[in-house]
Amino acid sequence: MKRQVPLVLCFLFGVGIILTRFSPHPYSQFFYEEVNSWVLIITPFALVLATVTLIRAHVTRIRRRTEYWQYSFIVFAGIITMVVIGVPYGPQHFVFEWLFNNIQVPMDATMFSLLAFFIASAAYRAFRARSFEATLLLVTAIIVMLGNVPVGDLIWSETSSVKQWILNNPNLSARRGIILGVSLGVISQSIRIILGIERSYLGGGD
Amino acid sequence: MEIFGIWLAAFLTLSIYSFLYRDNPFYRFAEYLFIGISVGYYIVIYIHQGFIPFAWEPFWAAVKPFWPGIPREAGWIGLIKLIPIALGLLFFGGLSPRHTWLIRYPSAVLVGFGSGISIPLMLQTFIFEQTRGTVEPFAAINAGTLxxxxxxxxxxxxxxxxxxxxxxxxxxxxxxxxxxxxxxxxxxxxxxxxxxxxxxxxxxxxxxxxxxxxxxxxxxxxxxxxxxxxx
Incomplete structure (x- = not known):
């Protein structure tokens, strides 16, 4: 009951959806659209659970007085502020938009830009041309970086053309190889899930 | 309001950059605030663009015909929407350690749907199209146009x-x-x-x-x- 029914459900929905993709019959399309709407209905409930789990984790931090537990109040303040304004008045409310534009957007951009500094230190370690493969990575990265900025064409007028050729040819062939490999992996994993061979999504326990 | 917004954004930007020196209370404040604001933002977006249109409105449409005083327009067929709503509610089983297994039911539907949709999608979008893109120029070579x-x-x-x-x-x-x-x-x-x-x-x-x-x-x-x- 606890494991068999979910396995049967997974099999039925998986096989059903595959069949709808190969049949243009109106019943088949109705089934596909109905199940698609079911997925859209079920998914938001998962977010509620995720939010509750996050809140519980921070409540536990506060209760146990773990390191930096005081900052958990800031998490709650952020959540409550956005929810109190956004839920009743909607995301188009001017205060909600002000908070989004002046807190979330700048912090999001700054957090990602912070990575530029760490990438620089990672590049120092990665770009030491100690082997043929590392040299290829180094040369390609330098050409792509220079080809993206005007100074690259000032150094050599063909830099951006060479960058584009690299992106369209050897880079694309490597990406195609990866995409084909990943796709074959996804298909085999999906078949394993539908047939009940792969059961990790059921979690532990009985 | 605009001036205060610029000062606030500048303070938070500098607080995050202060991490380049070392971990400090300003960075931690900005980090935790970022988590809280982001979670709050996505809760609001999911409620207004996910929960209300895809869960609440179908639920209301399903039960409305059976509300006293309202004409039964949709009939019984609308009640089918109660199945995914009930499945979604099973996610709350995760809040009780004894009932965590209930999550498996909605998860199985989502995983089954995802697996089922990904097989034809991967075949069509990636395997066939990428292979076609790789070998297609050879048709042009054969035609002598390359x-x-x-x-x-x-x-x-x-x-x-x-x-x-x-x-x-x-x-x-x-x-x-x-x-x-x-x-x-x-x-x-x-x-x-x-x-x-x-x-x-x-x-x-x-x-x-x-x-x-x-x-x-x-x-x-x-x-x-x-x-x-x-x-």
Whole structure:
């Protein structure tokens, strides 16, 4: 009951959806659209659970007085502020938009830009041309970086053309190889899930 | 309000950059605030763009015909929407350790749907289309419409794809010709990773330039403008 029914459900929905993709019959399309709407209905409930789990984790931090537990109040303040304004008045409310534009957007951009500094230190370690493969990575990265900025064409007028050729040819062939490999992996994993061979999504326990 | 917004954004930007020196209370404040604001933002977006249109409205449409005083327009067929709503509610079983297993039911539907949809999607979008893109130039070679440089590019593409796949093919031992093919594959992969790295660095640097531009022009520019009006 606890494991068999979910396995049967997974099999039925998986096989059903595959069949709808190969049949243009109106019943088949109705089934596909109905199940698609079911997925859209079920998914938001998962977010509620995720939010509750996050809140519980921070409540536990506060209760146990773990390191930096005081900052958990800031998490709650952020959540409550956005929810109190956004839920009743909607995301188009001017205060909600002000908070989004002046807190979330700048912090999001700054957090990602912070990575530029760490990438620089990672590049120092990665770009030491100690082997043929590392040299290829180094040369390609330098050409792509220079080809993206005007100074690259000032150094050599063909830099951006060479960058584009690299992106369209050897880079694309490597990406195609990866995409084909990943796709074959996804298909085999999906078949394993539908047939009940792969059961990790059921979690532990009985 | 706009001036306060610029000061707040500048304070938070500098608080995050202070991490470059070392971990400190300003960075931690900004980090936790970022988590809270982001979670709050996505809760609001999911409620208004996910929960209300896809869960609440179908639920209301399903039960409305049975509400006293309201004519039964939709009939019984609308009640089918109560099944996914009931399945979604089973996610709350995760809040009680004894009922965590209930999550398996909605998870099974989502995983089954995802697996079922991904098989034809992957076949059509990636395997067929990417293979077609790789071998299609050879039709042009056969027709005699491809330039010599185009022929070199088409052959290079085919060699790159085949060798990259060989590198990921672990069913045979990488010895002899297979080893050399996989070595060529590694070379193509390194070019791909180098290009990805270069593009990522440039993307992050563009964000850094944008934040520095904000601090210099919007924030310090505003302060200088102020000082100019005072003195």
């Amino acid at each position: 330039s010599p440089w185009g022929i070199i590019e088409a052959v290079l593409m085919l060699i790159g794809v085949a060798c990259t796949l060989t590198y990921f093919f672990f069913s045979v031992e990488h010895r002899g010709p297979v080893k050399w093919l996989s070595k060529v594959g590694i070379a193509f992969l390194m070019i791909g990773f180098g290009a990805a790295f270069g593009n990522t660095v440039m993307g992050r640097v563009a964000l850094l330039i944008q934040r520095v531009d904000f601090l210099l022009n919007d924030w310090i520019g505003m302060i200088i403008g102020w000082l100019g009006t005072i003195f």
